[in-house]
Amino acid sequence: MPTLRVCSLYPELMNIYADRGNIAVLRARCEWRGLGFEHAAASLGAPLDPDAHDLFYMGGGQDRDQIAVAHDMAATKREALHAAAGRGAVVLAVCGGYQLLGHSYELGGDELPGVGLVDLRTVREPGPRLIGNCAIEADLGTGSRVIAGFENHGGRTHLGPEERPLGRVLAGHGNNGSDGFEGVHRDNVIGTYLHGPLLPKNIWLADHLIELALGVELEPLADQQFEDGAHASARRAAGVQARLN
Amino acid sequence: MYRLARPLARLVRAASRRLGRTGGTTAPGRLLLRLSPGALDRMAHDLDEGSLLVSATNGKTTTSAMLAACLERAGRPVVHNRAGSNMARGVATALLDADRGAGQLGLFEVDEAWLPGVAEQINPRLLLLSNLFRDQLDRYGELELLADRWAELVERLDGSARFVLNADDPLIADLGRGRDGVTYFGVEDDSQALPGMQHAADSKHCRNCGHAYTYEAIYLGHMGRYRCPNCGRERPAPQVAATRVALDGMTGSELDLRTPQGKLSVRLPLPGLYNAYNAVAAAATALELGVPLATVGEALEGFSGAFGRVETIPIGGRRVSILLVKNPAGANEVLRTLTLEAGRLDLWLALNDRIADGRDVSWIWDADFEVLAGRVRRATCSGTRAEEMALRLKYAGIDAELVVERDLERSLDQAVATATGERLYALPTYTALLELRDLLARRGLAKRWSE
Known part of the structure; x- marks a missing residue:
């Protein structure tokens, strides 16, 4: 059986909204199916082997940590991430990690470098932080589905003209609170403001990412009562009851 | 304004106490601060010892x-x-006694x-x-x-x-x-x-x-x-x-x-x-x-505990120990304490996402529920985000019977009725604790809490 090899980027710094929930879900769902699971970490200064992992994960951090991470990532991991994405590895970047996927991120008057994996910029605009439950409608090639979660960001993200968002905002703010879109999606690279434990709330997405990363089709698992319930709960919190899938 | 506002706030407090309203700890202070924004400073001056x-x-x-x-x-x-x-209005309410x-x-x-x-x-x-x-x-x-x-x-x-x-x-x-x-x-x-x-x-x-x-x-x-x-x-x-x-x-x-x-x-x-x-x-x-x-x-x-922080209340023939959980560090300490108990435990967890709890329930994935793997007999999950609590326990490897019932009162009664041990451990978030407290007061099992 194949093994899902996951690499968390800066997990000890970029974990502010309980990002480890995503890793716990990927691990359990692989193990329950008899798939192997390996979890590695690459932090400040560490080199990154683009071929050693099938899925790269990056969460959000405090501003101070994010500054250190932005510079380190541009200096030590940019090329490897481009190579990994280029060969079809999955990149899931959430919250602060999402902001650093683009060209630049404006923080406290400074412009932090991004890795330029996708064409987007994150800037500061007048107005409050964008905080709250959020639900979006996304099509990752398997039909329209809902992703529900929680967003909390000061930056406003604007996609370049050729870039596709992850989804359309059904409830909440999304990328910038104005254009009605959320996240970014190019090939197997996904960025989103739905932060922290996003996969526990959207198990379908967890399974889909495993399929993409391994190039396999998975059988559904039996007894998904709590997984379905958690998804319904997150949607209910965002005010988007089940009407799509 | 202060000279009028303070006695008025005192009246409101006396009235809400008589009615047994739980809002008696904030409403009088809120009124007072609205009528007299400098009231905290003035009342604090009446405290001889600072x-x-x-x-x-x-x-x-x-x-x-x-x-x-x-x-x-x-x-x-x-x-x-x-x-x-413990926000300004709560401090103002307490200061009415200065x-x-x-x-x-x-x-x-x-x-x-x-x-x-x-x-x-x-x-x-x-x-x-x-x-x-x-x-x-x-x-x-x-x-x-x-x-x-x-x-x-x-x-x-x-x-x-x-x-x-x-x-x-x-x-x-x-x-x-x-x-x-x-x-x-x-x-x-x-x-x-x-x-x-x-x-x-x-x-x-x-x-x-x-x-x-x-x-x-x-x-x-x-x-x-x-x-x-x-x-x-x-x-x-x-x-x-x-x-x-x-x-x-x-x-x-x-x-x-x-x-x-x-x-x-x-x-x-x-x-x-x-x-x-x-x-x-x-x-x-x-x-x-x-x-x-x-x-x-x-x-x-001689200390007997504070409101909802390690209280034990008899309900339906069982001792229900109430342990507030509201963030990862606090929850981890409660979980660590539970691991010191003997045998398999009956738990009731109530996860709410109201403003005073924090609307974001992501934090449950930061708390180390894994330490309870193999130590739980049955866990009843309640509150506005009950299903997400149950999912958290499932992925923590808690091999217990997991029950979801969002309604707080029904879930508590179920948990009490189906527990087998002498004790049921109740882990509510902050607003769930307030609901629980009101519920117990209605049943005459706990006194209403007022200043």
């Missing part, structure tokens, strides 16, 4: 209640927001984010700051920003107030560096050290130089005996320390304290290392305020 403010992410209510017990036993009249209503000439001391626990604003008006003579952990990021923002605001506050109060600070929490210890008038407290018993850093630990980096701390011992979250290998900054030596902590499950713990006034051994009737920390903090502050050492010991031994 005021002290207590803040922390975890343990505010319990620590303040312990401190109140010490002061009251020493015969010192205290004005205290004892139900834990009475010039009565020799009162104000003792107010204050919400972390409200602390600078409340301190601005009340001008405390002493500030007790215990810990900062990640909590409700949607409401408080990042921990580092909160720590910055506290640092500004301490700077502003330097010279006019004294400080009692936790040496073991690097964020708190930093507040007192280079200042006079600081008393540090801490724990010095390596039998309580954790094998490694918990996942939810914050502030693992030196605020002076940014380098990662090394820990000789980690007691709780990021609290412990730390040192920066780069710039040499290290945990300050505490004047008041628990040199021995022996935990005895839900029944309590034994503490040996070293203080400038001598040694003290205490049997604390509250479980967990987190309550030992609360007791050391309260003892350090009480001693600072001139309470005799023996009186501190008596007050702590």
Whole structure:
């Protein structure tokens, strides 16, 4: 059986909204199916082997940590991430990690470098932080589905003209609170403001990412009562009851 | 306006108490502050002995209640927001009891984010700051920003107030560096050290130089005996320390304290290392305020707990132990305490996402529910986000019967009826605790809580 090899980027710094929930879900769902699971970490200064992992994960951090991470990532991991994405590895970047996927991120008057994996910029605009439950409608090639979660960001993200968002905002703010879109999606690279434990709330997405990363089709698992319930709960919190899938 | 507003607020409070409304701890203060925005300052002036403010992410209510017990036993009249209503309006409501000439001391626990604003008006003579952990990021923002605001506050109060600070929490210890008038407290018993850093630990980096701390011992979250290998900054030596902590499950713990006034051994009737920390903090502050050492010991031994923090209430023939959980660090301590209990446990967990809980329930994935794997018989999950709690337990490897029932009352009755042991452990978030309290009061099982 194949093994899902996951690499968390800066997990000890970029974990502010309980990002480890995503890793716990990927691990359990692989193990329950008899798939192997390996979890590695690459932090400040560490080199990154683009071929050693099938899925790269990056969460959000405090501003101070994010500054250190932005510079380190541009200096030590940019090329490897481009190579990994280029060969079809999955990149899931959430919250602060999402902001650093683009060209630049404006923080406290400074412009932090991004890795330029996708064409987007994150800037500061007048107005409050964008905080709250959020639900979006996304099509990752398997039909329209809902992703529900929680967003909390000061930056406003604007996609370049050729870039596709992850989804359309059904409830909440999304990328910038104005254009009605959320996240970014190019090939197997996904960025989103739905932060922290996003996969526990959207198990379908967890399974889909495993399929993409391994190039396999998975059988559904039996007894998904709590997984379905958690998804319904997150949607209910965002005010988007089940009407799509 | 103040002259009219204050008696009016008192009337509102008397009326709401008569009606048995739980809002009696905030509504009068809210009214008063609306009519007379400077009322906090004016009322605080009526406190002959001045005021002290207590803040922390975890343990505010319990620590303040312990401190109140010490002061009251020493015969010192205290004005205290004892139900834990800790924003400006709650402090204002408590201050309605301020009475010039009565020799009162104000003792107010204050919400972390409200602390600078409340301190601005009340001008405390002493500030007790215990810990900062990640909590409700949607409401408080990042921990580092909160720590910055506290640092500004301490700077502003330097010279006019004294400080009692936790040496073991690097964020708190930093507040007192280079200042006079600081008393540090801490724990010095390596039998309580954790094998490694918990996942939810914050502030693992030196605020002076940014380098990662090394820990000789980690007691709780990021609290412990730390040192920066780069710039040499290290945990300050505490004047008041628990040199021995022996935990005895839900029944309590034994503490040996070293203080400038001598040694003290205490049997604390509250479980967990987190309550030992609360007791050391309260003892350090009480001693600072001139309470005799023996009186501190008596007050702590006779302490009966604060609102919803380790209460045990008989329901349907079972003892229901209520343990508030509201953020990863606090939840981890409750979970660690539960692992000390014998046998497989019956749990009732109520996860709410109301504003006072934090709308974001992500934090449950930061708490180490994994420590209960193999230790739970049945877990009933309730509250507005019940299903997500159940999912968390499933992925923590809790091989127990998991039941979801969002309705609080029905779920509690189910949990009580299906429990097999003598005890049911109830873990509500903050607003679920308030609902639970109201429910128990309606059934005559607990008294209504008012100031």
